Amino acid sequence: MSAHHPFTITDVRVFDGSGVLGATHARVLDGRIHAVGDASIQGADDVLVDGRGGTLMPGLIDAHVHLLPGCTQLAAVFGVTTLIDQFSKPEVIEPERAAVGASARGSGPVRADLRTSGVGATAPGGHPTMAYAPLPYVTGPADAASFVEARLDEGASHLKVVLDDGSGALLDIPTLDAATVEALVRRAHEHRLPVVAHASTAAGAVTVARCGVDVLAHAPFDRMSDEQVAEVAGAGCALIATLSVVDGFPGPDGVLPLLAEPGLVERLPARWRKVLDAQSRRWMPPQPPDGAAARRNTLALFRAGTPVLAGTDTPNPGLVFGASLHRELRHLVAAGLGPTEALAAATAVPAEVFGLSDRGRVAPGLRADLVLVDGDPTARIEATQNLRGAWVAGCRVDPGAYPGSRTEREGIAALRATNEKIMSAMRERWPGLPAPEQVEREDGEILGRVVPTAAGWQATTVFGAPLGAVTSREEAVETLHATGLSSLAEPWWARPVGRPGWQRAHLMEVRPDRVRLRWADPLAEQPASGQWFDIDDLDLSYDRPRACRK
Numbered sequence: 013m014s015a016h017h018p019f020t021i022t023d024v025r026v027f028d029g030s031g032v033l034g035a036t037h038a039r040v041l042d043g044r045i046h047a048v049g050d051a052s053i054q055g056a057d058d059v060l061v062d063g064r065g066g067t068l069m070p071g072l073i074d075a076h077v078h079l080l081p082g083c084t085q086l087a088a089v090f091g092v093t094t095l096i097d098q099f100s101k102p103e104v105i106e107p108e109r110a111a112v113g114a115s116a117r118g119s120g121p122v123r124a125d126l127r128t129s130g131v132g133a134t135a136p137g138g139h140p141t142m143a144y145a146p147l148p149y150v151t152g153p154a155d156a157a158s159f160v161e162a163r164l165d166e167g168a169s170h171l172k173v174v175l176d177d178g179s180g181a182l183l184d185i186p187t188l189d190a191a192t193v194e195a196l197v198r199r200a201h202e203h204r205l206p207v208v209a210h211a212s213t214a215a216g217a218v219t220v221a222r223c224g225v226d227v228l229a230h231a232p233f234d235r236m237s238d239e240q241v242a243e244v245a246g247a248g249c250a251l252i253a254t255l256s257v258v259d260g261f262p263g264p265d266g267v268l269p270l271l272a273e274p275g276l277v278e279r280l281p282a283r284w285r286k287v288l289d290a291q292s293r294r295w296m297p298p299q300p301p302d303g304a305a306a307r308r309n310t311l312a313l314f315r316a317g318t319p320v321l322a323g324t325d326t327p328n329p330g331l332v333f334g335a336s337l338h339r340e341l342r343h344l345v346a347a348g349l350g351p352t353e354a355l356a357a358a359t360a361v362p363a364e365v366f367g368l369s370d371r372g373r374v375a376p377g378l379r380a381d382l383v384l385v386d387g388d389p390t391a392r393i394e395a396t397q398n399l400r401g402a403w404v405a406g407c408r409v410d411p412g413a414y415p416g417s418r419t420e421r422e423g424i425a426a427l428r429a430t431n432e433k434i435m436s437a438m439r440e441r442w443p444g445l446p447a448p449e450q451v452e453r454e455d456g457e458i459l460g461r462v463v464p465t466a467a468g469w470q471a472t473t474v475f476g477a478p479l480g481a482v483t484s485r486e487e488a489v490e491t492l493h494a495t496g497l498s499s500l501a502e503p504w505w506a507r508p509v510g511r512p513g514w515q516r517a518h519l520m521e522v523r524p525d526r527v528r529l530r531w532a533d534p535l536a537e538q539p540a541s542g543q544w545f546d547i548d549d550l551d552l553s554y555d556r557p558r559a560c561r562k
Contacts, residue, residue: 020054024063029360029373040380043406070359071381074337076252076323082419083333084123088409090334091383091402097128121413130163132172135186139176142437153195160199171200174210193223221247230254231306245316250365252323253310255343260330261300268292268330275397276335281415282510291329295464307347322358351393380406451492459496462488477552505553
């Protein structure tokens with residue numbers, strides 16, 4: 013649907029960003045909301061969108077992400093129409109910003125809009141050096157002016173500062189001091205830039221509040237005292253809760269929480285489901301966080317008058333652009349906010365805090381960033397997952413344009429590279445941290461790898477497919493010596509990503525990132541030498557998949 017062709021959403025419940033209106037219709041003209049009212053507002057030539065049984069809401073705003081290639085397109089698939097980036101580097105920002113601009117001009121698929129802090133201010137070697145090094149550091153108050161002005165030159169809409177000595181995670185890392193944070197805040201405010209502060213502990217939250225920051229990037233992970241809550245609330249800070257970080261840890265069934273949400277999984281591209289499945293088996297500490305303190309702090313600050321914003325901290329493990337904001341809404345309600353208050357945290361509140369006066373509400377004159385869902389999320393927050401349609405500046409999002417695209421591949425490849433960089437840095441700092449190991453035969457032939465997981469060690473082929481059960485490291489090595497090469501000569505079960513059925517196939521040639529296979533079915537149309545598949549495009553199983561079992 014073109015942004016230039018008027019349309020009216022009819023017979024719908026309208027949540028305007030703060031509450032439900034008496035209106036039943038919303039008309040869009042030239043990418044903006046033209047009118048909100050009853051049936052009389054629709055034009056004679058309007059395209060009509062049936063909203064019966066549904067709720068129309070402002071486009072959702074994720075107030076805390078870190079960019080990957082294509083993230084704005086993926087976010088839009090789930091009704092997230094604005095992303096607020098809280099630390100990314102220019103080489104990632106600029107192509108994504110250009111793609112958003114092209115989308116706004118009608119070139120390319122519909123994408124969420126974007127705001128960014130650019131590179132955040134952190135001490136040399138401070139958080140998050142592991143993910144972003146090399147980057148410009150702040151060594152003290154004297155660096156504040158040049159650092160802020162460099163971010164302005166890069167087009168930053170706000171400033172990110174990091175005050176984190178690692179104590180919240182039992183670490184010891186360099187951090188900015190209060191004097192430096194104060195200098196950064198003063199300089200940013202001279203340029204009317206809001207300042208967002210990463211501080212993971214209750215004590216850190218109090219410190220940055222005293223420094224005059226505008227927004228806390230996370231609810232503290234340790235419990236705040238009543239006095240700390242009162243001081244932070246009294247300072248006028250807003251809070252981006254980021255309660256979804258606990259979604260990076262599987263439940264008792266071994267499944268990451270996002271994969272247990274049917275409405276979201278249905279829209280989740282198959283390659284991202286593969287990413288989450290792999291993340292569910294990664295090595296994790298024995299006692300994952302439960303998020304109870306962060307939820308308690310969020311509610312306490314909210315009740316004390318602190319504006320709460322919905323933000324996810326995607327793409328941390330277990331989180332996916334767009335999809336995870338719906339999980340964040342559930343976390344906010346679980347913390348004690350009402351459904352309407354949670355919806356405001358993803359619409360009107362972040363728009364106000366970040367000065368986005370043209371969005372976050374359903375009202376005449378504003379951008380037609382809109383989401384239509386089945387059911388009533390003001391009564392049951394899970395209804396936001398029942399997406400019926402989404403529009404960015406009046407252009408309807410096509411959910412089918414992203415899966416399988418080059419954009420999707422680039423995003424997943426960038427995520428993998430970042431994760432490998434972080435793990436490499438962690439192992440350098442902590443040599444005892446478990447790491448994947450290549451296993452070779454006595455003659456040097458590579459048999460596969462043994463990979464540490466949450467439950468033990470997994471034997472895998474050279475292309476990463478599991479062999480046998482998760483066991484001890486020694487048993488995993490034995491599995492590779494016993495079957496690492498012989499298994500490749502036997503038929504496997506294979507399924508191209510996104511297709512429903514598994515088929516038997518012979519592996520003709522294998523590499524770490526791709527395989528050449530030939531389908532066992534003699535009637536299958538295929539080249540005589542078989543067909544190459546990238547590993548990201550293929551599900552492979554040595555054992556018969558459950559879906560094929562009777």
